[in-house]
Amino acid sequence: MWSDLFLLPFLTGLCLALILPVLGCFLRLRDEWLAALAYAHVAAAGALLALVGGLSPAFGGMAAAALAGASKRVFARRLAGGAAFALLLLAGWAVAVLLAANQPLAERLGHALFDGQLYFSGGAQLALVAPWAVFAGAMLLVLSRHLLLARVYPDYFQARHLRAWPVMLGFDLVAALTLALATMTMGVMGGFALIFVPAWIVFRRAPGWRRGLLLATLLGVAGYTAAFMLALWLDQPFGPVLALLLIVLGLVIA
């Protein structure tokens, strides 16, 4: 399995398995875990729109997710309580299904995006995902203290005359773009499983924040590696195998 045929897909997914569980912890910290599904659906819709418009699906997916992440703040007051993510999810799903129903090319890509197409990832995808995973990890490291402060002491920024919006916008963009890449690499639900389950376990069991992030990463990498091998061995699609493995892991540990 370690021939080039599987090595590049494995490494591409591994990069995401390193970053998605950490991102999931920050999304859960902000009570925004629904964002994972919302950005993934928006990215899928953007990729299909781009395909229909003769543009690169990868560009379309990332642009749509970034636009959603940035514009969410504009409507923050009207769409409090997670409504923004629910509406984004519905809008992304509706656009994607309508495009797939009316465009044969979009239908094929739509299936690939929702089911996951990790085994078809090549060098170009890895060249995009690997540096982004490093950048996103560094950004989360930089934003970490402020994101925690915003949760524990929401008045901290105002009392210190600091602007909170660059931190929040930066995080929204990192989340949106990472999820767009994850969707186009391992599918909507494969990415969501890596975002949700390790963070859920960590919030129940981890003894502290730093050790929690480490645990989330270990769980993500272990679950991903096991699912990759199991799916190949059983000749099954990767996304559902990953989701089921992580669910079992979660129910045992949490």
Added chain:
Amino acid sequence: MSAPLLRARALVAGWQGPATAPLDFVLENGRILGLTGPNGVGKTTILSALAGRARVFSGLLEMRPGLRLALQTQDVPPVAGVPLTGRELLELTAAPADGLPPWLGGRLDLRLDRLSGGQRHYLALWAILQAPADLVLLDEPTNNLDAAGVAHLVTALRERVASGGGVVLVSHDHDFVAQVCDQVIVLREVPDVV
């Protein structure tokens, strides 16, 4: 002599509309100001105005330029279900752990949601009180504290201002206010505003 940290002259604060009677005070470095009075007179509103959360409707509020604020509100930090230890909380605000009471110092590596309500409150309060700041604003800091906690807080507040900075605190605990504050203002009811 350095400029005062705070100077309020006929200060009237509120949220949607004026909610406090005019207030005058000056807070010098190294001093603790207590705001007390019955419920509903606007103690928390004044504190919020100092922090920039509530509006100043009239009067004057001057702050020393570059003043760094630290604010503790009555809201309990929402840490239930979050894997954050006491030590990590203190690191967030850059507050040192030195000086914590013995009943808390040994529990710093536990998750905050594994501590009792009083322990969690004192640690959240400590993280604000000992954060690098010139002016510390505390809203009902003795809530959830037992006698040992209040006694330790009194000492910690005196040591805090002795090392620089000032404190404005709101409390309905008259004994605590009398014990720790250098100056006390008893807020009065706002005349009916229709």
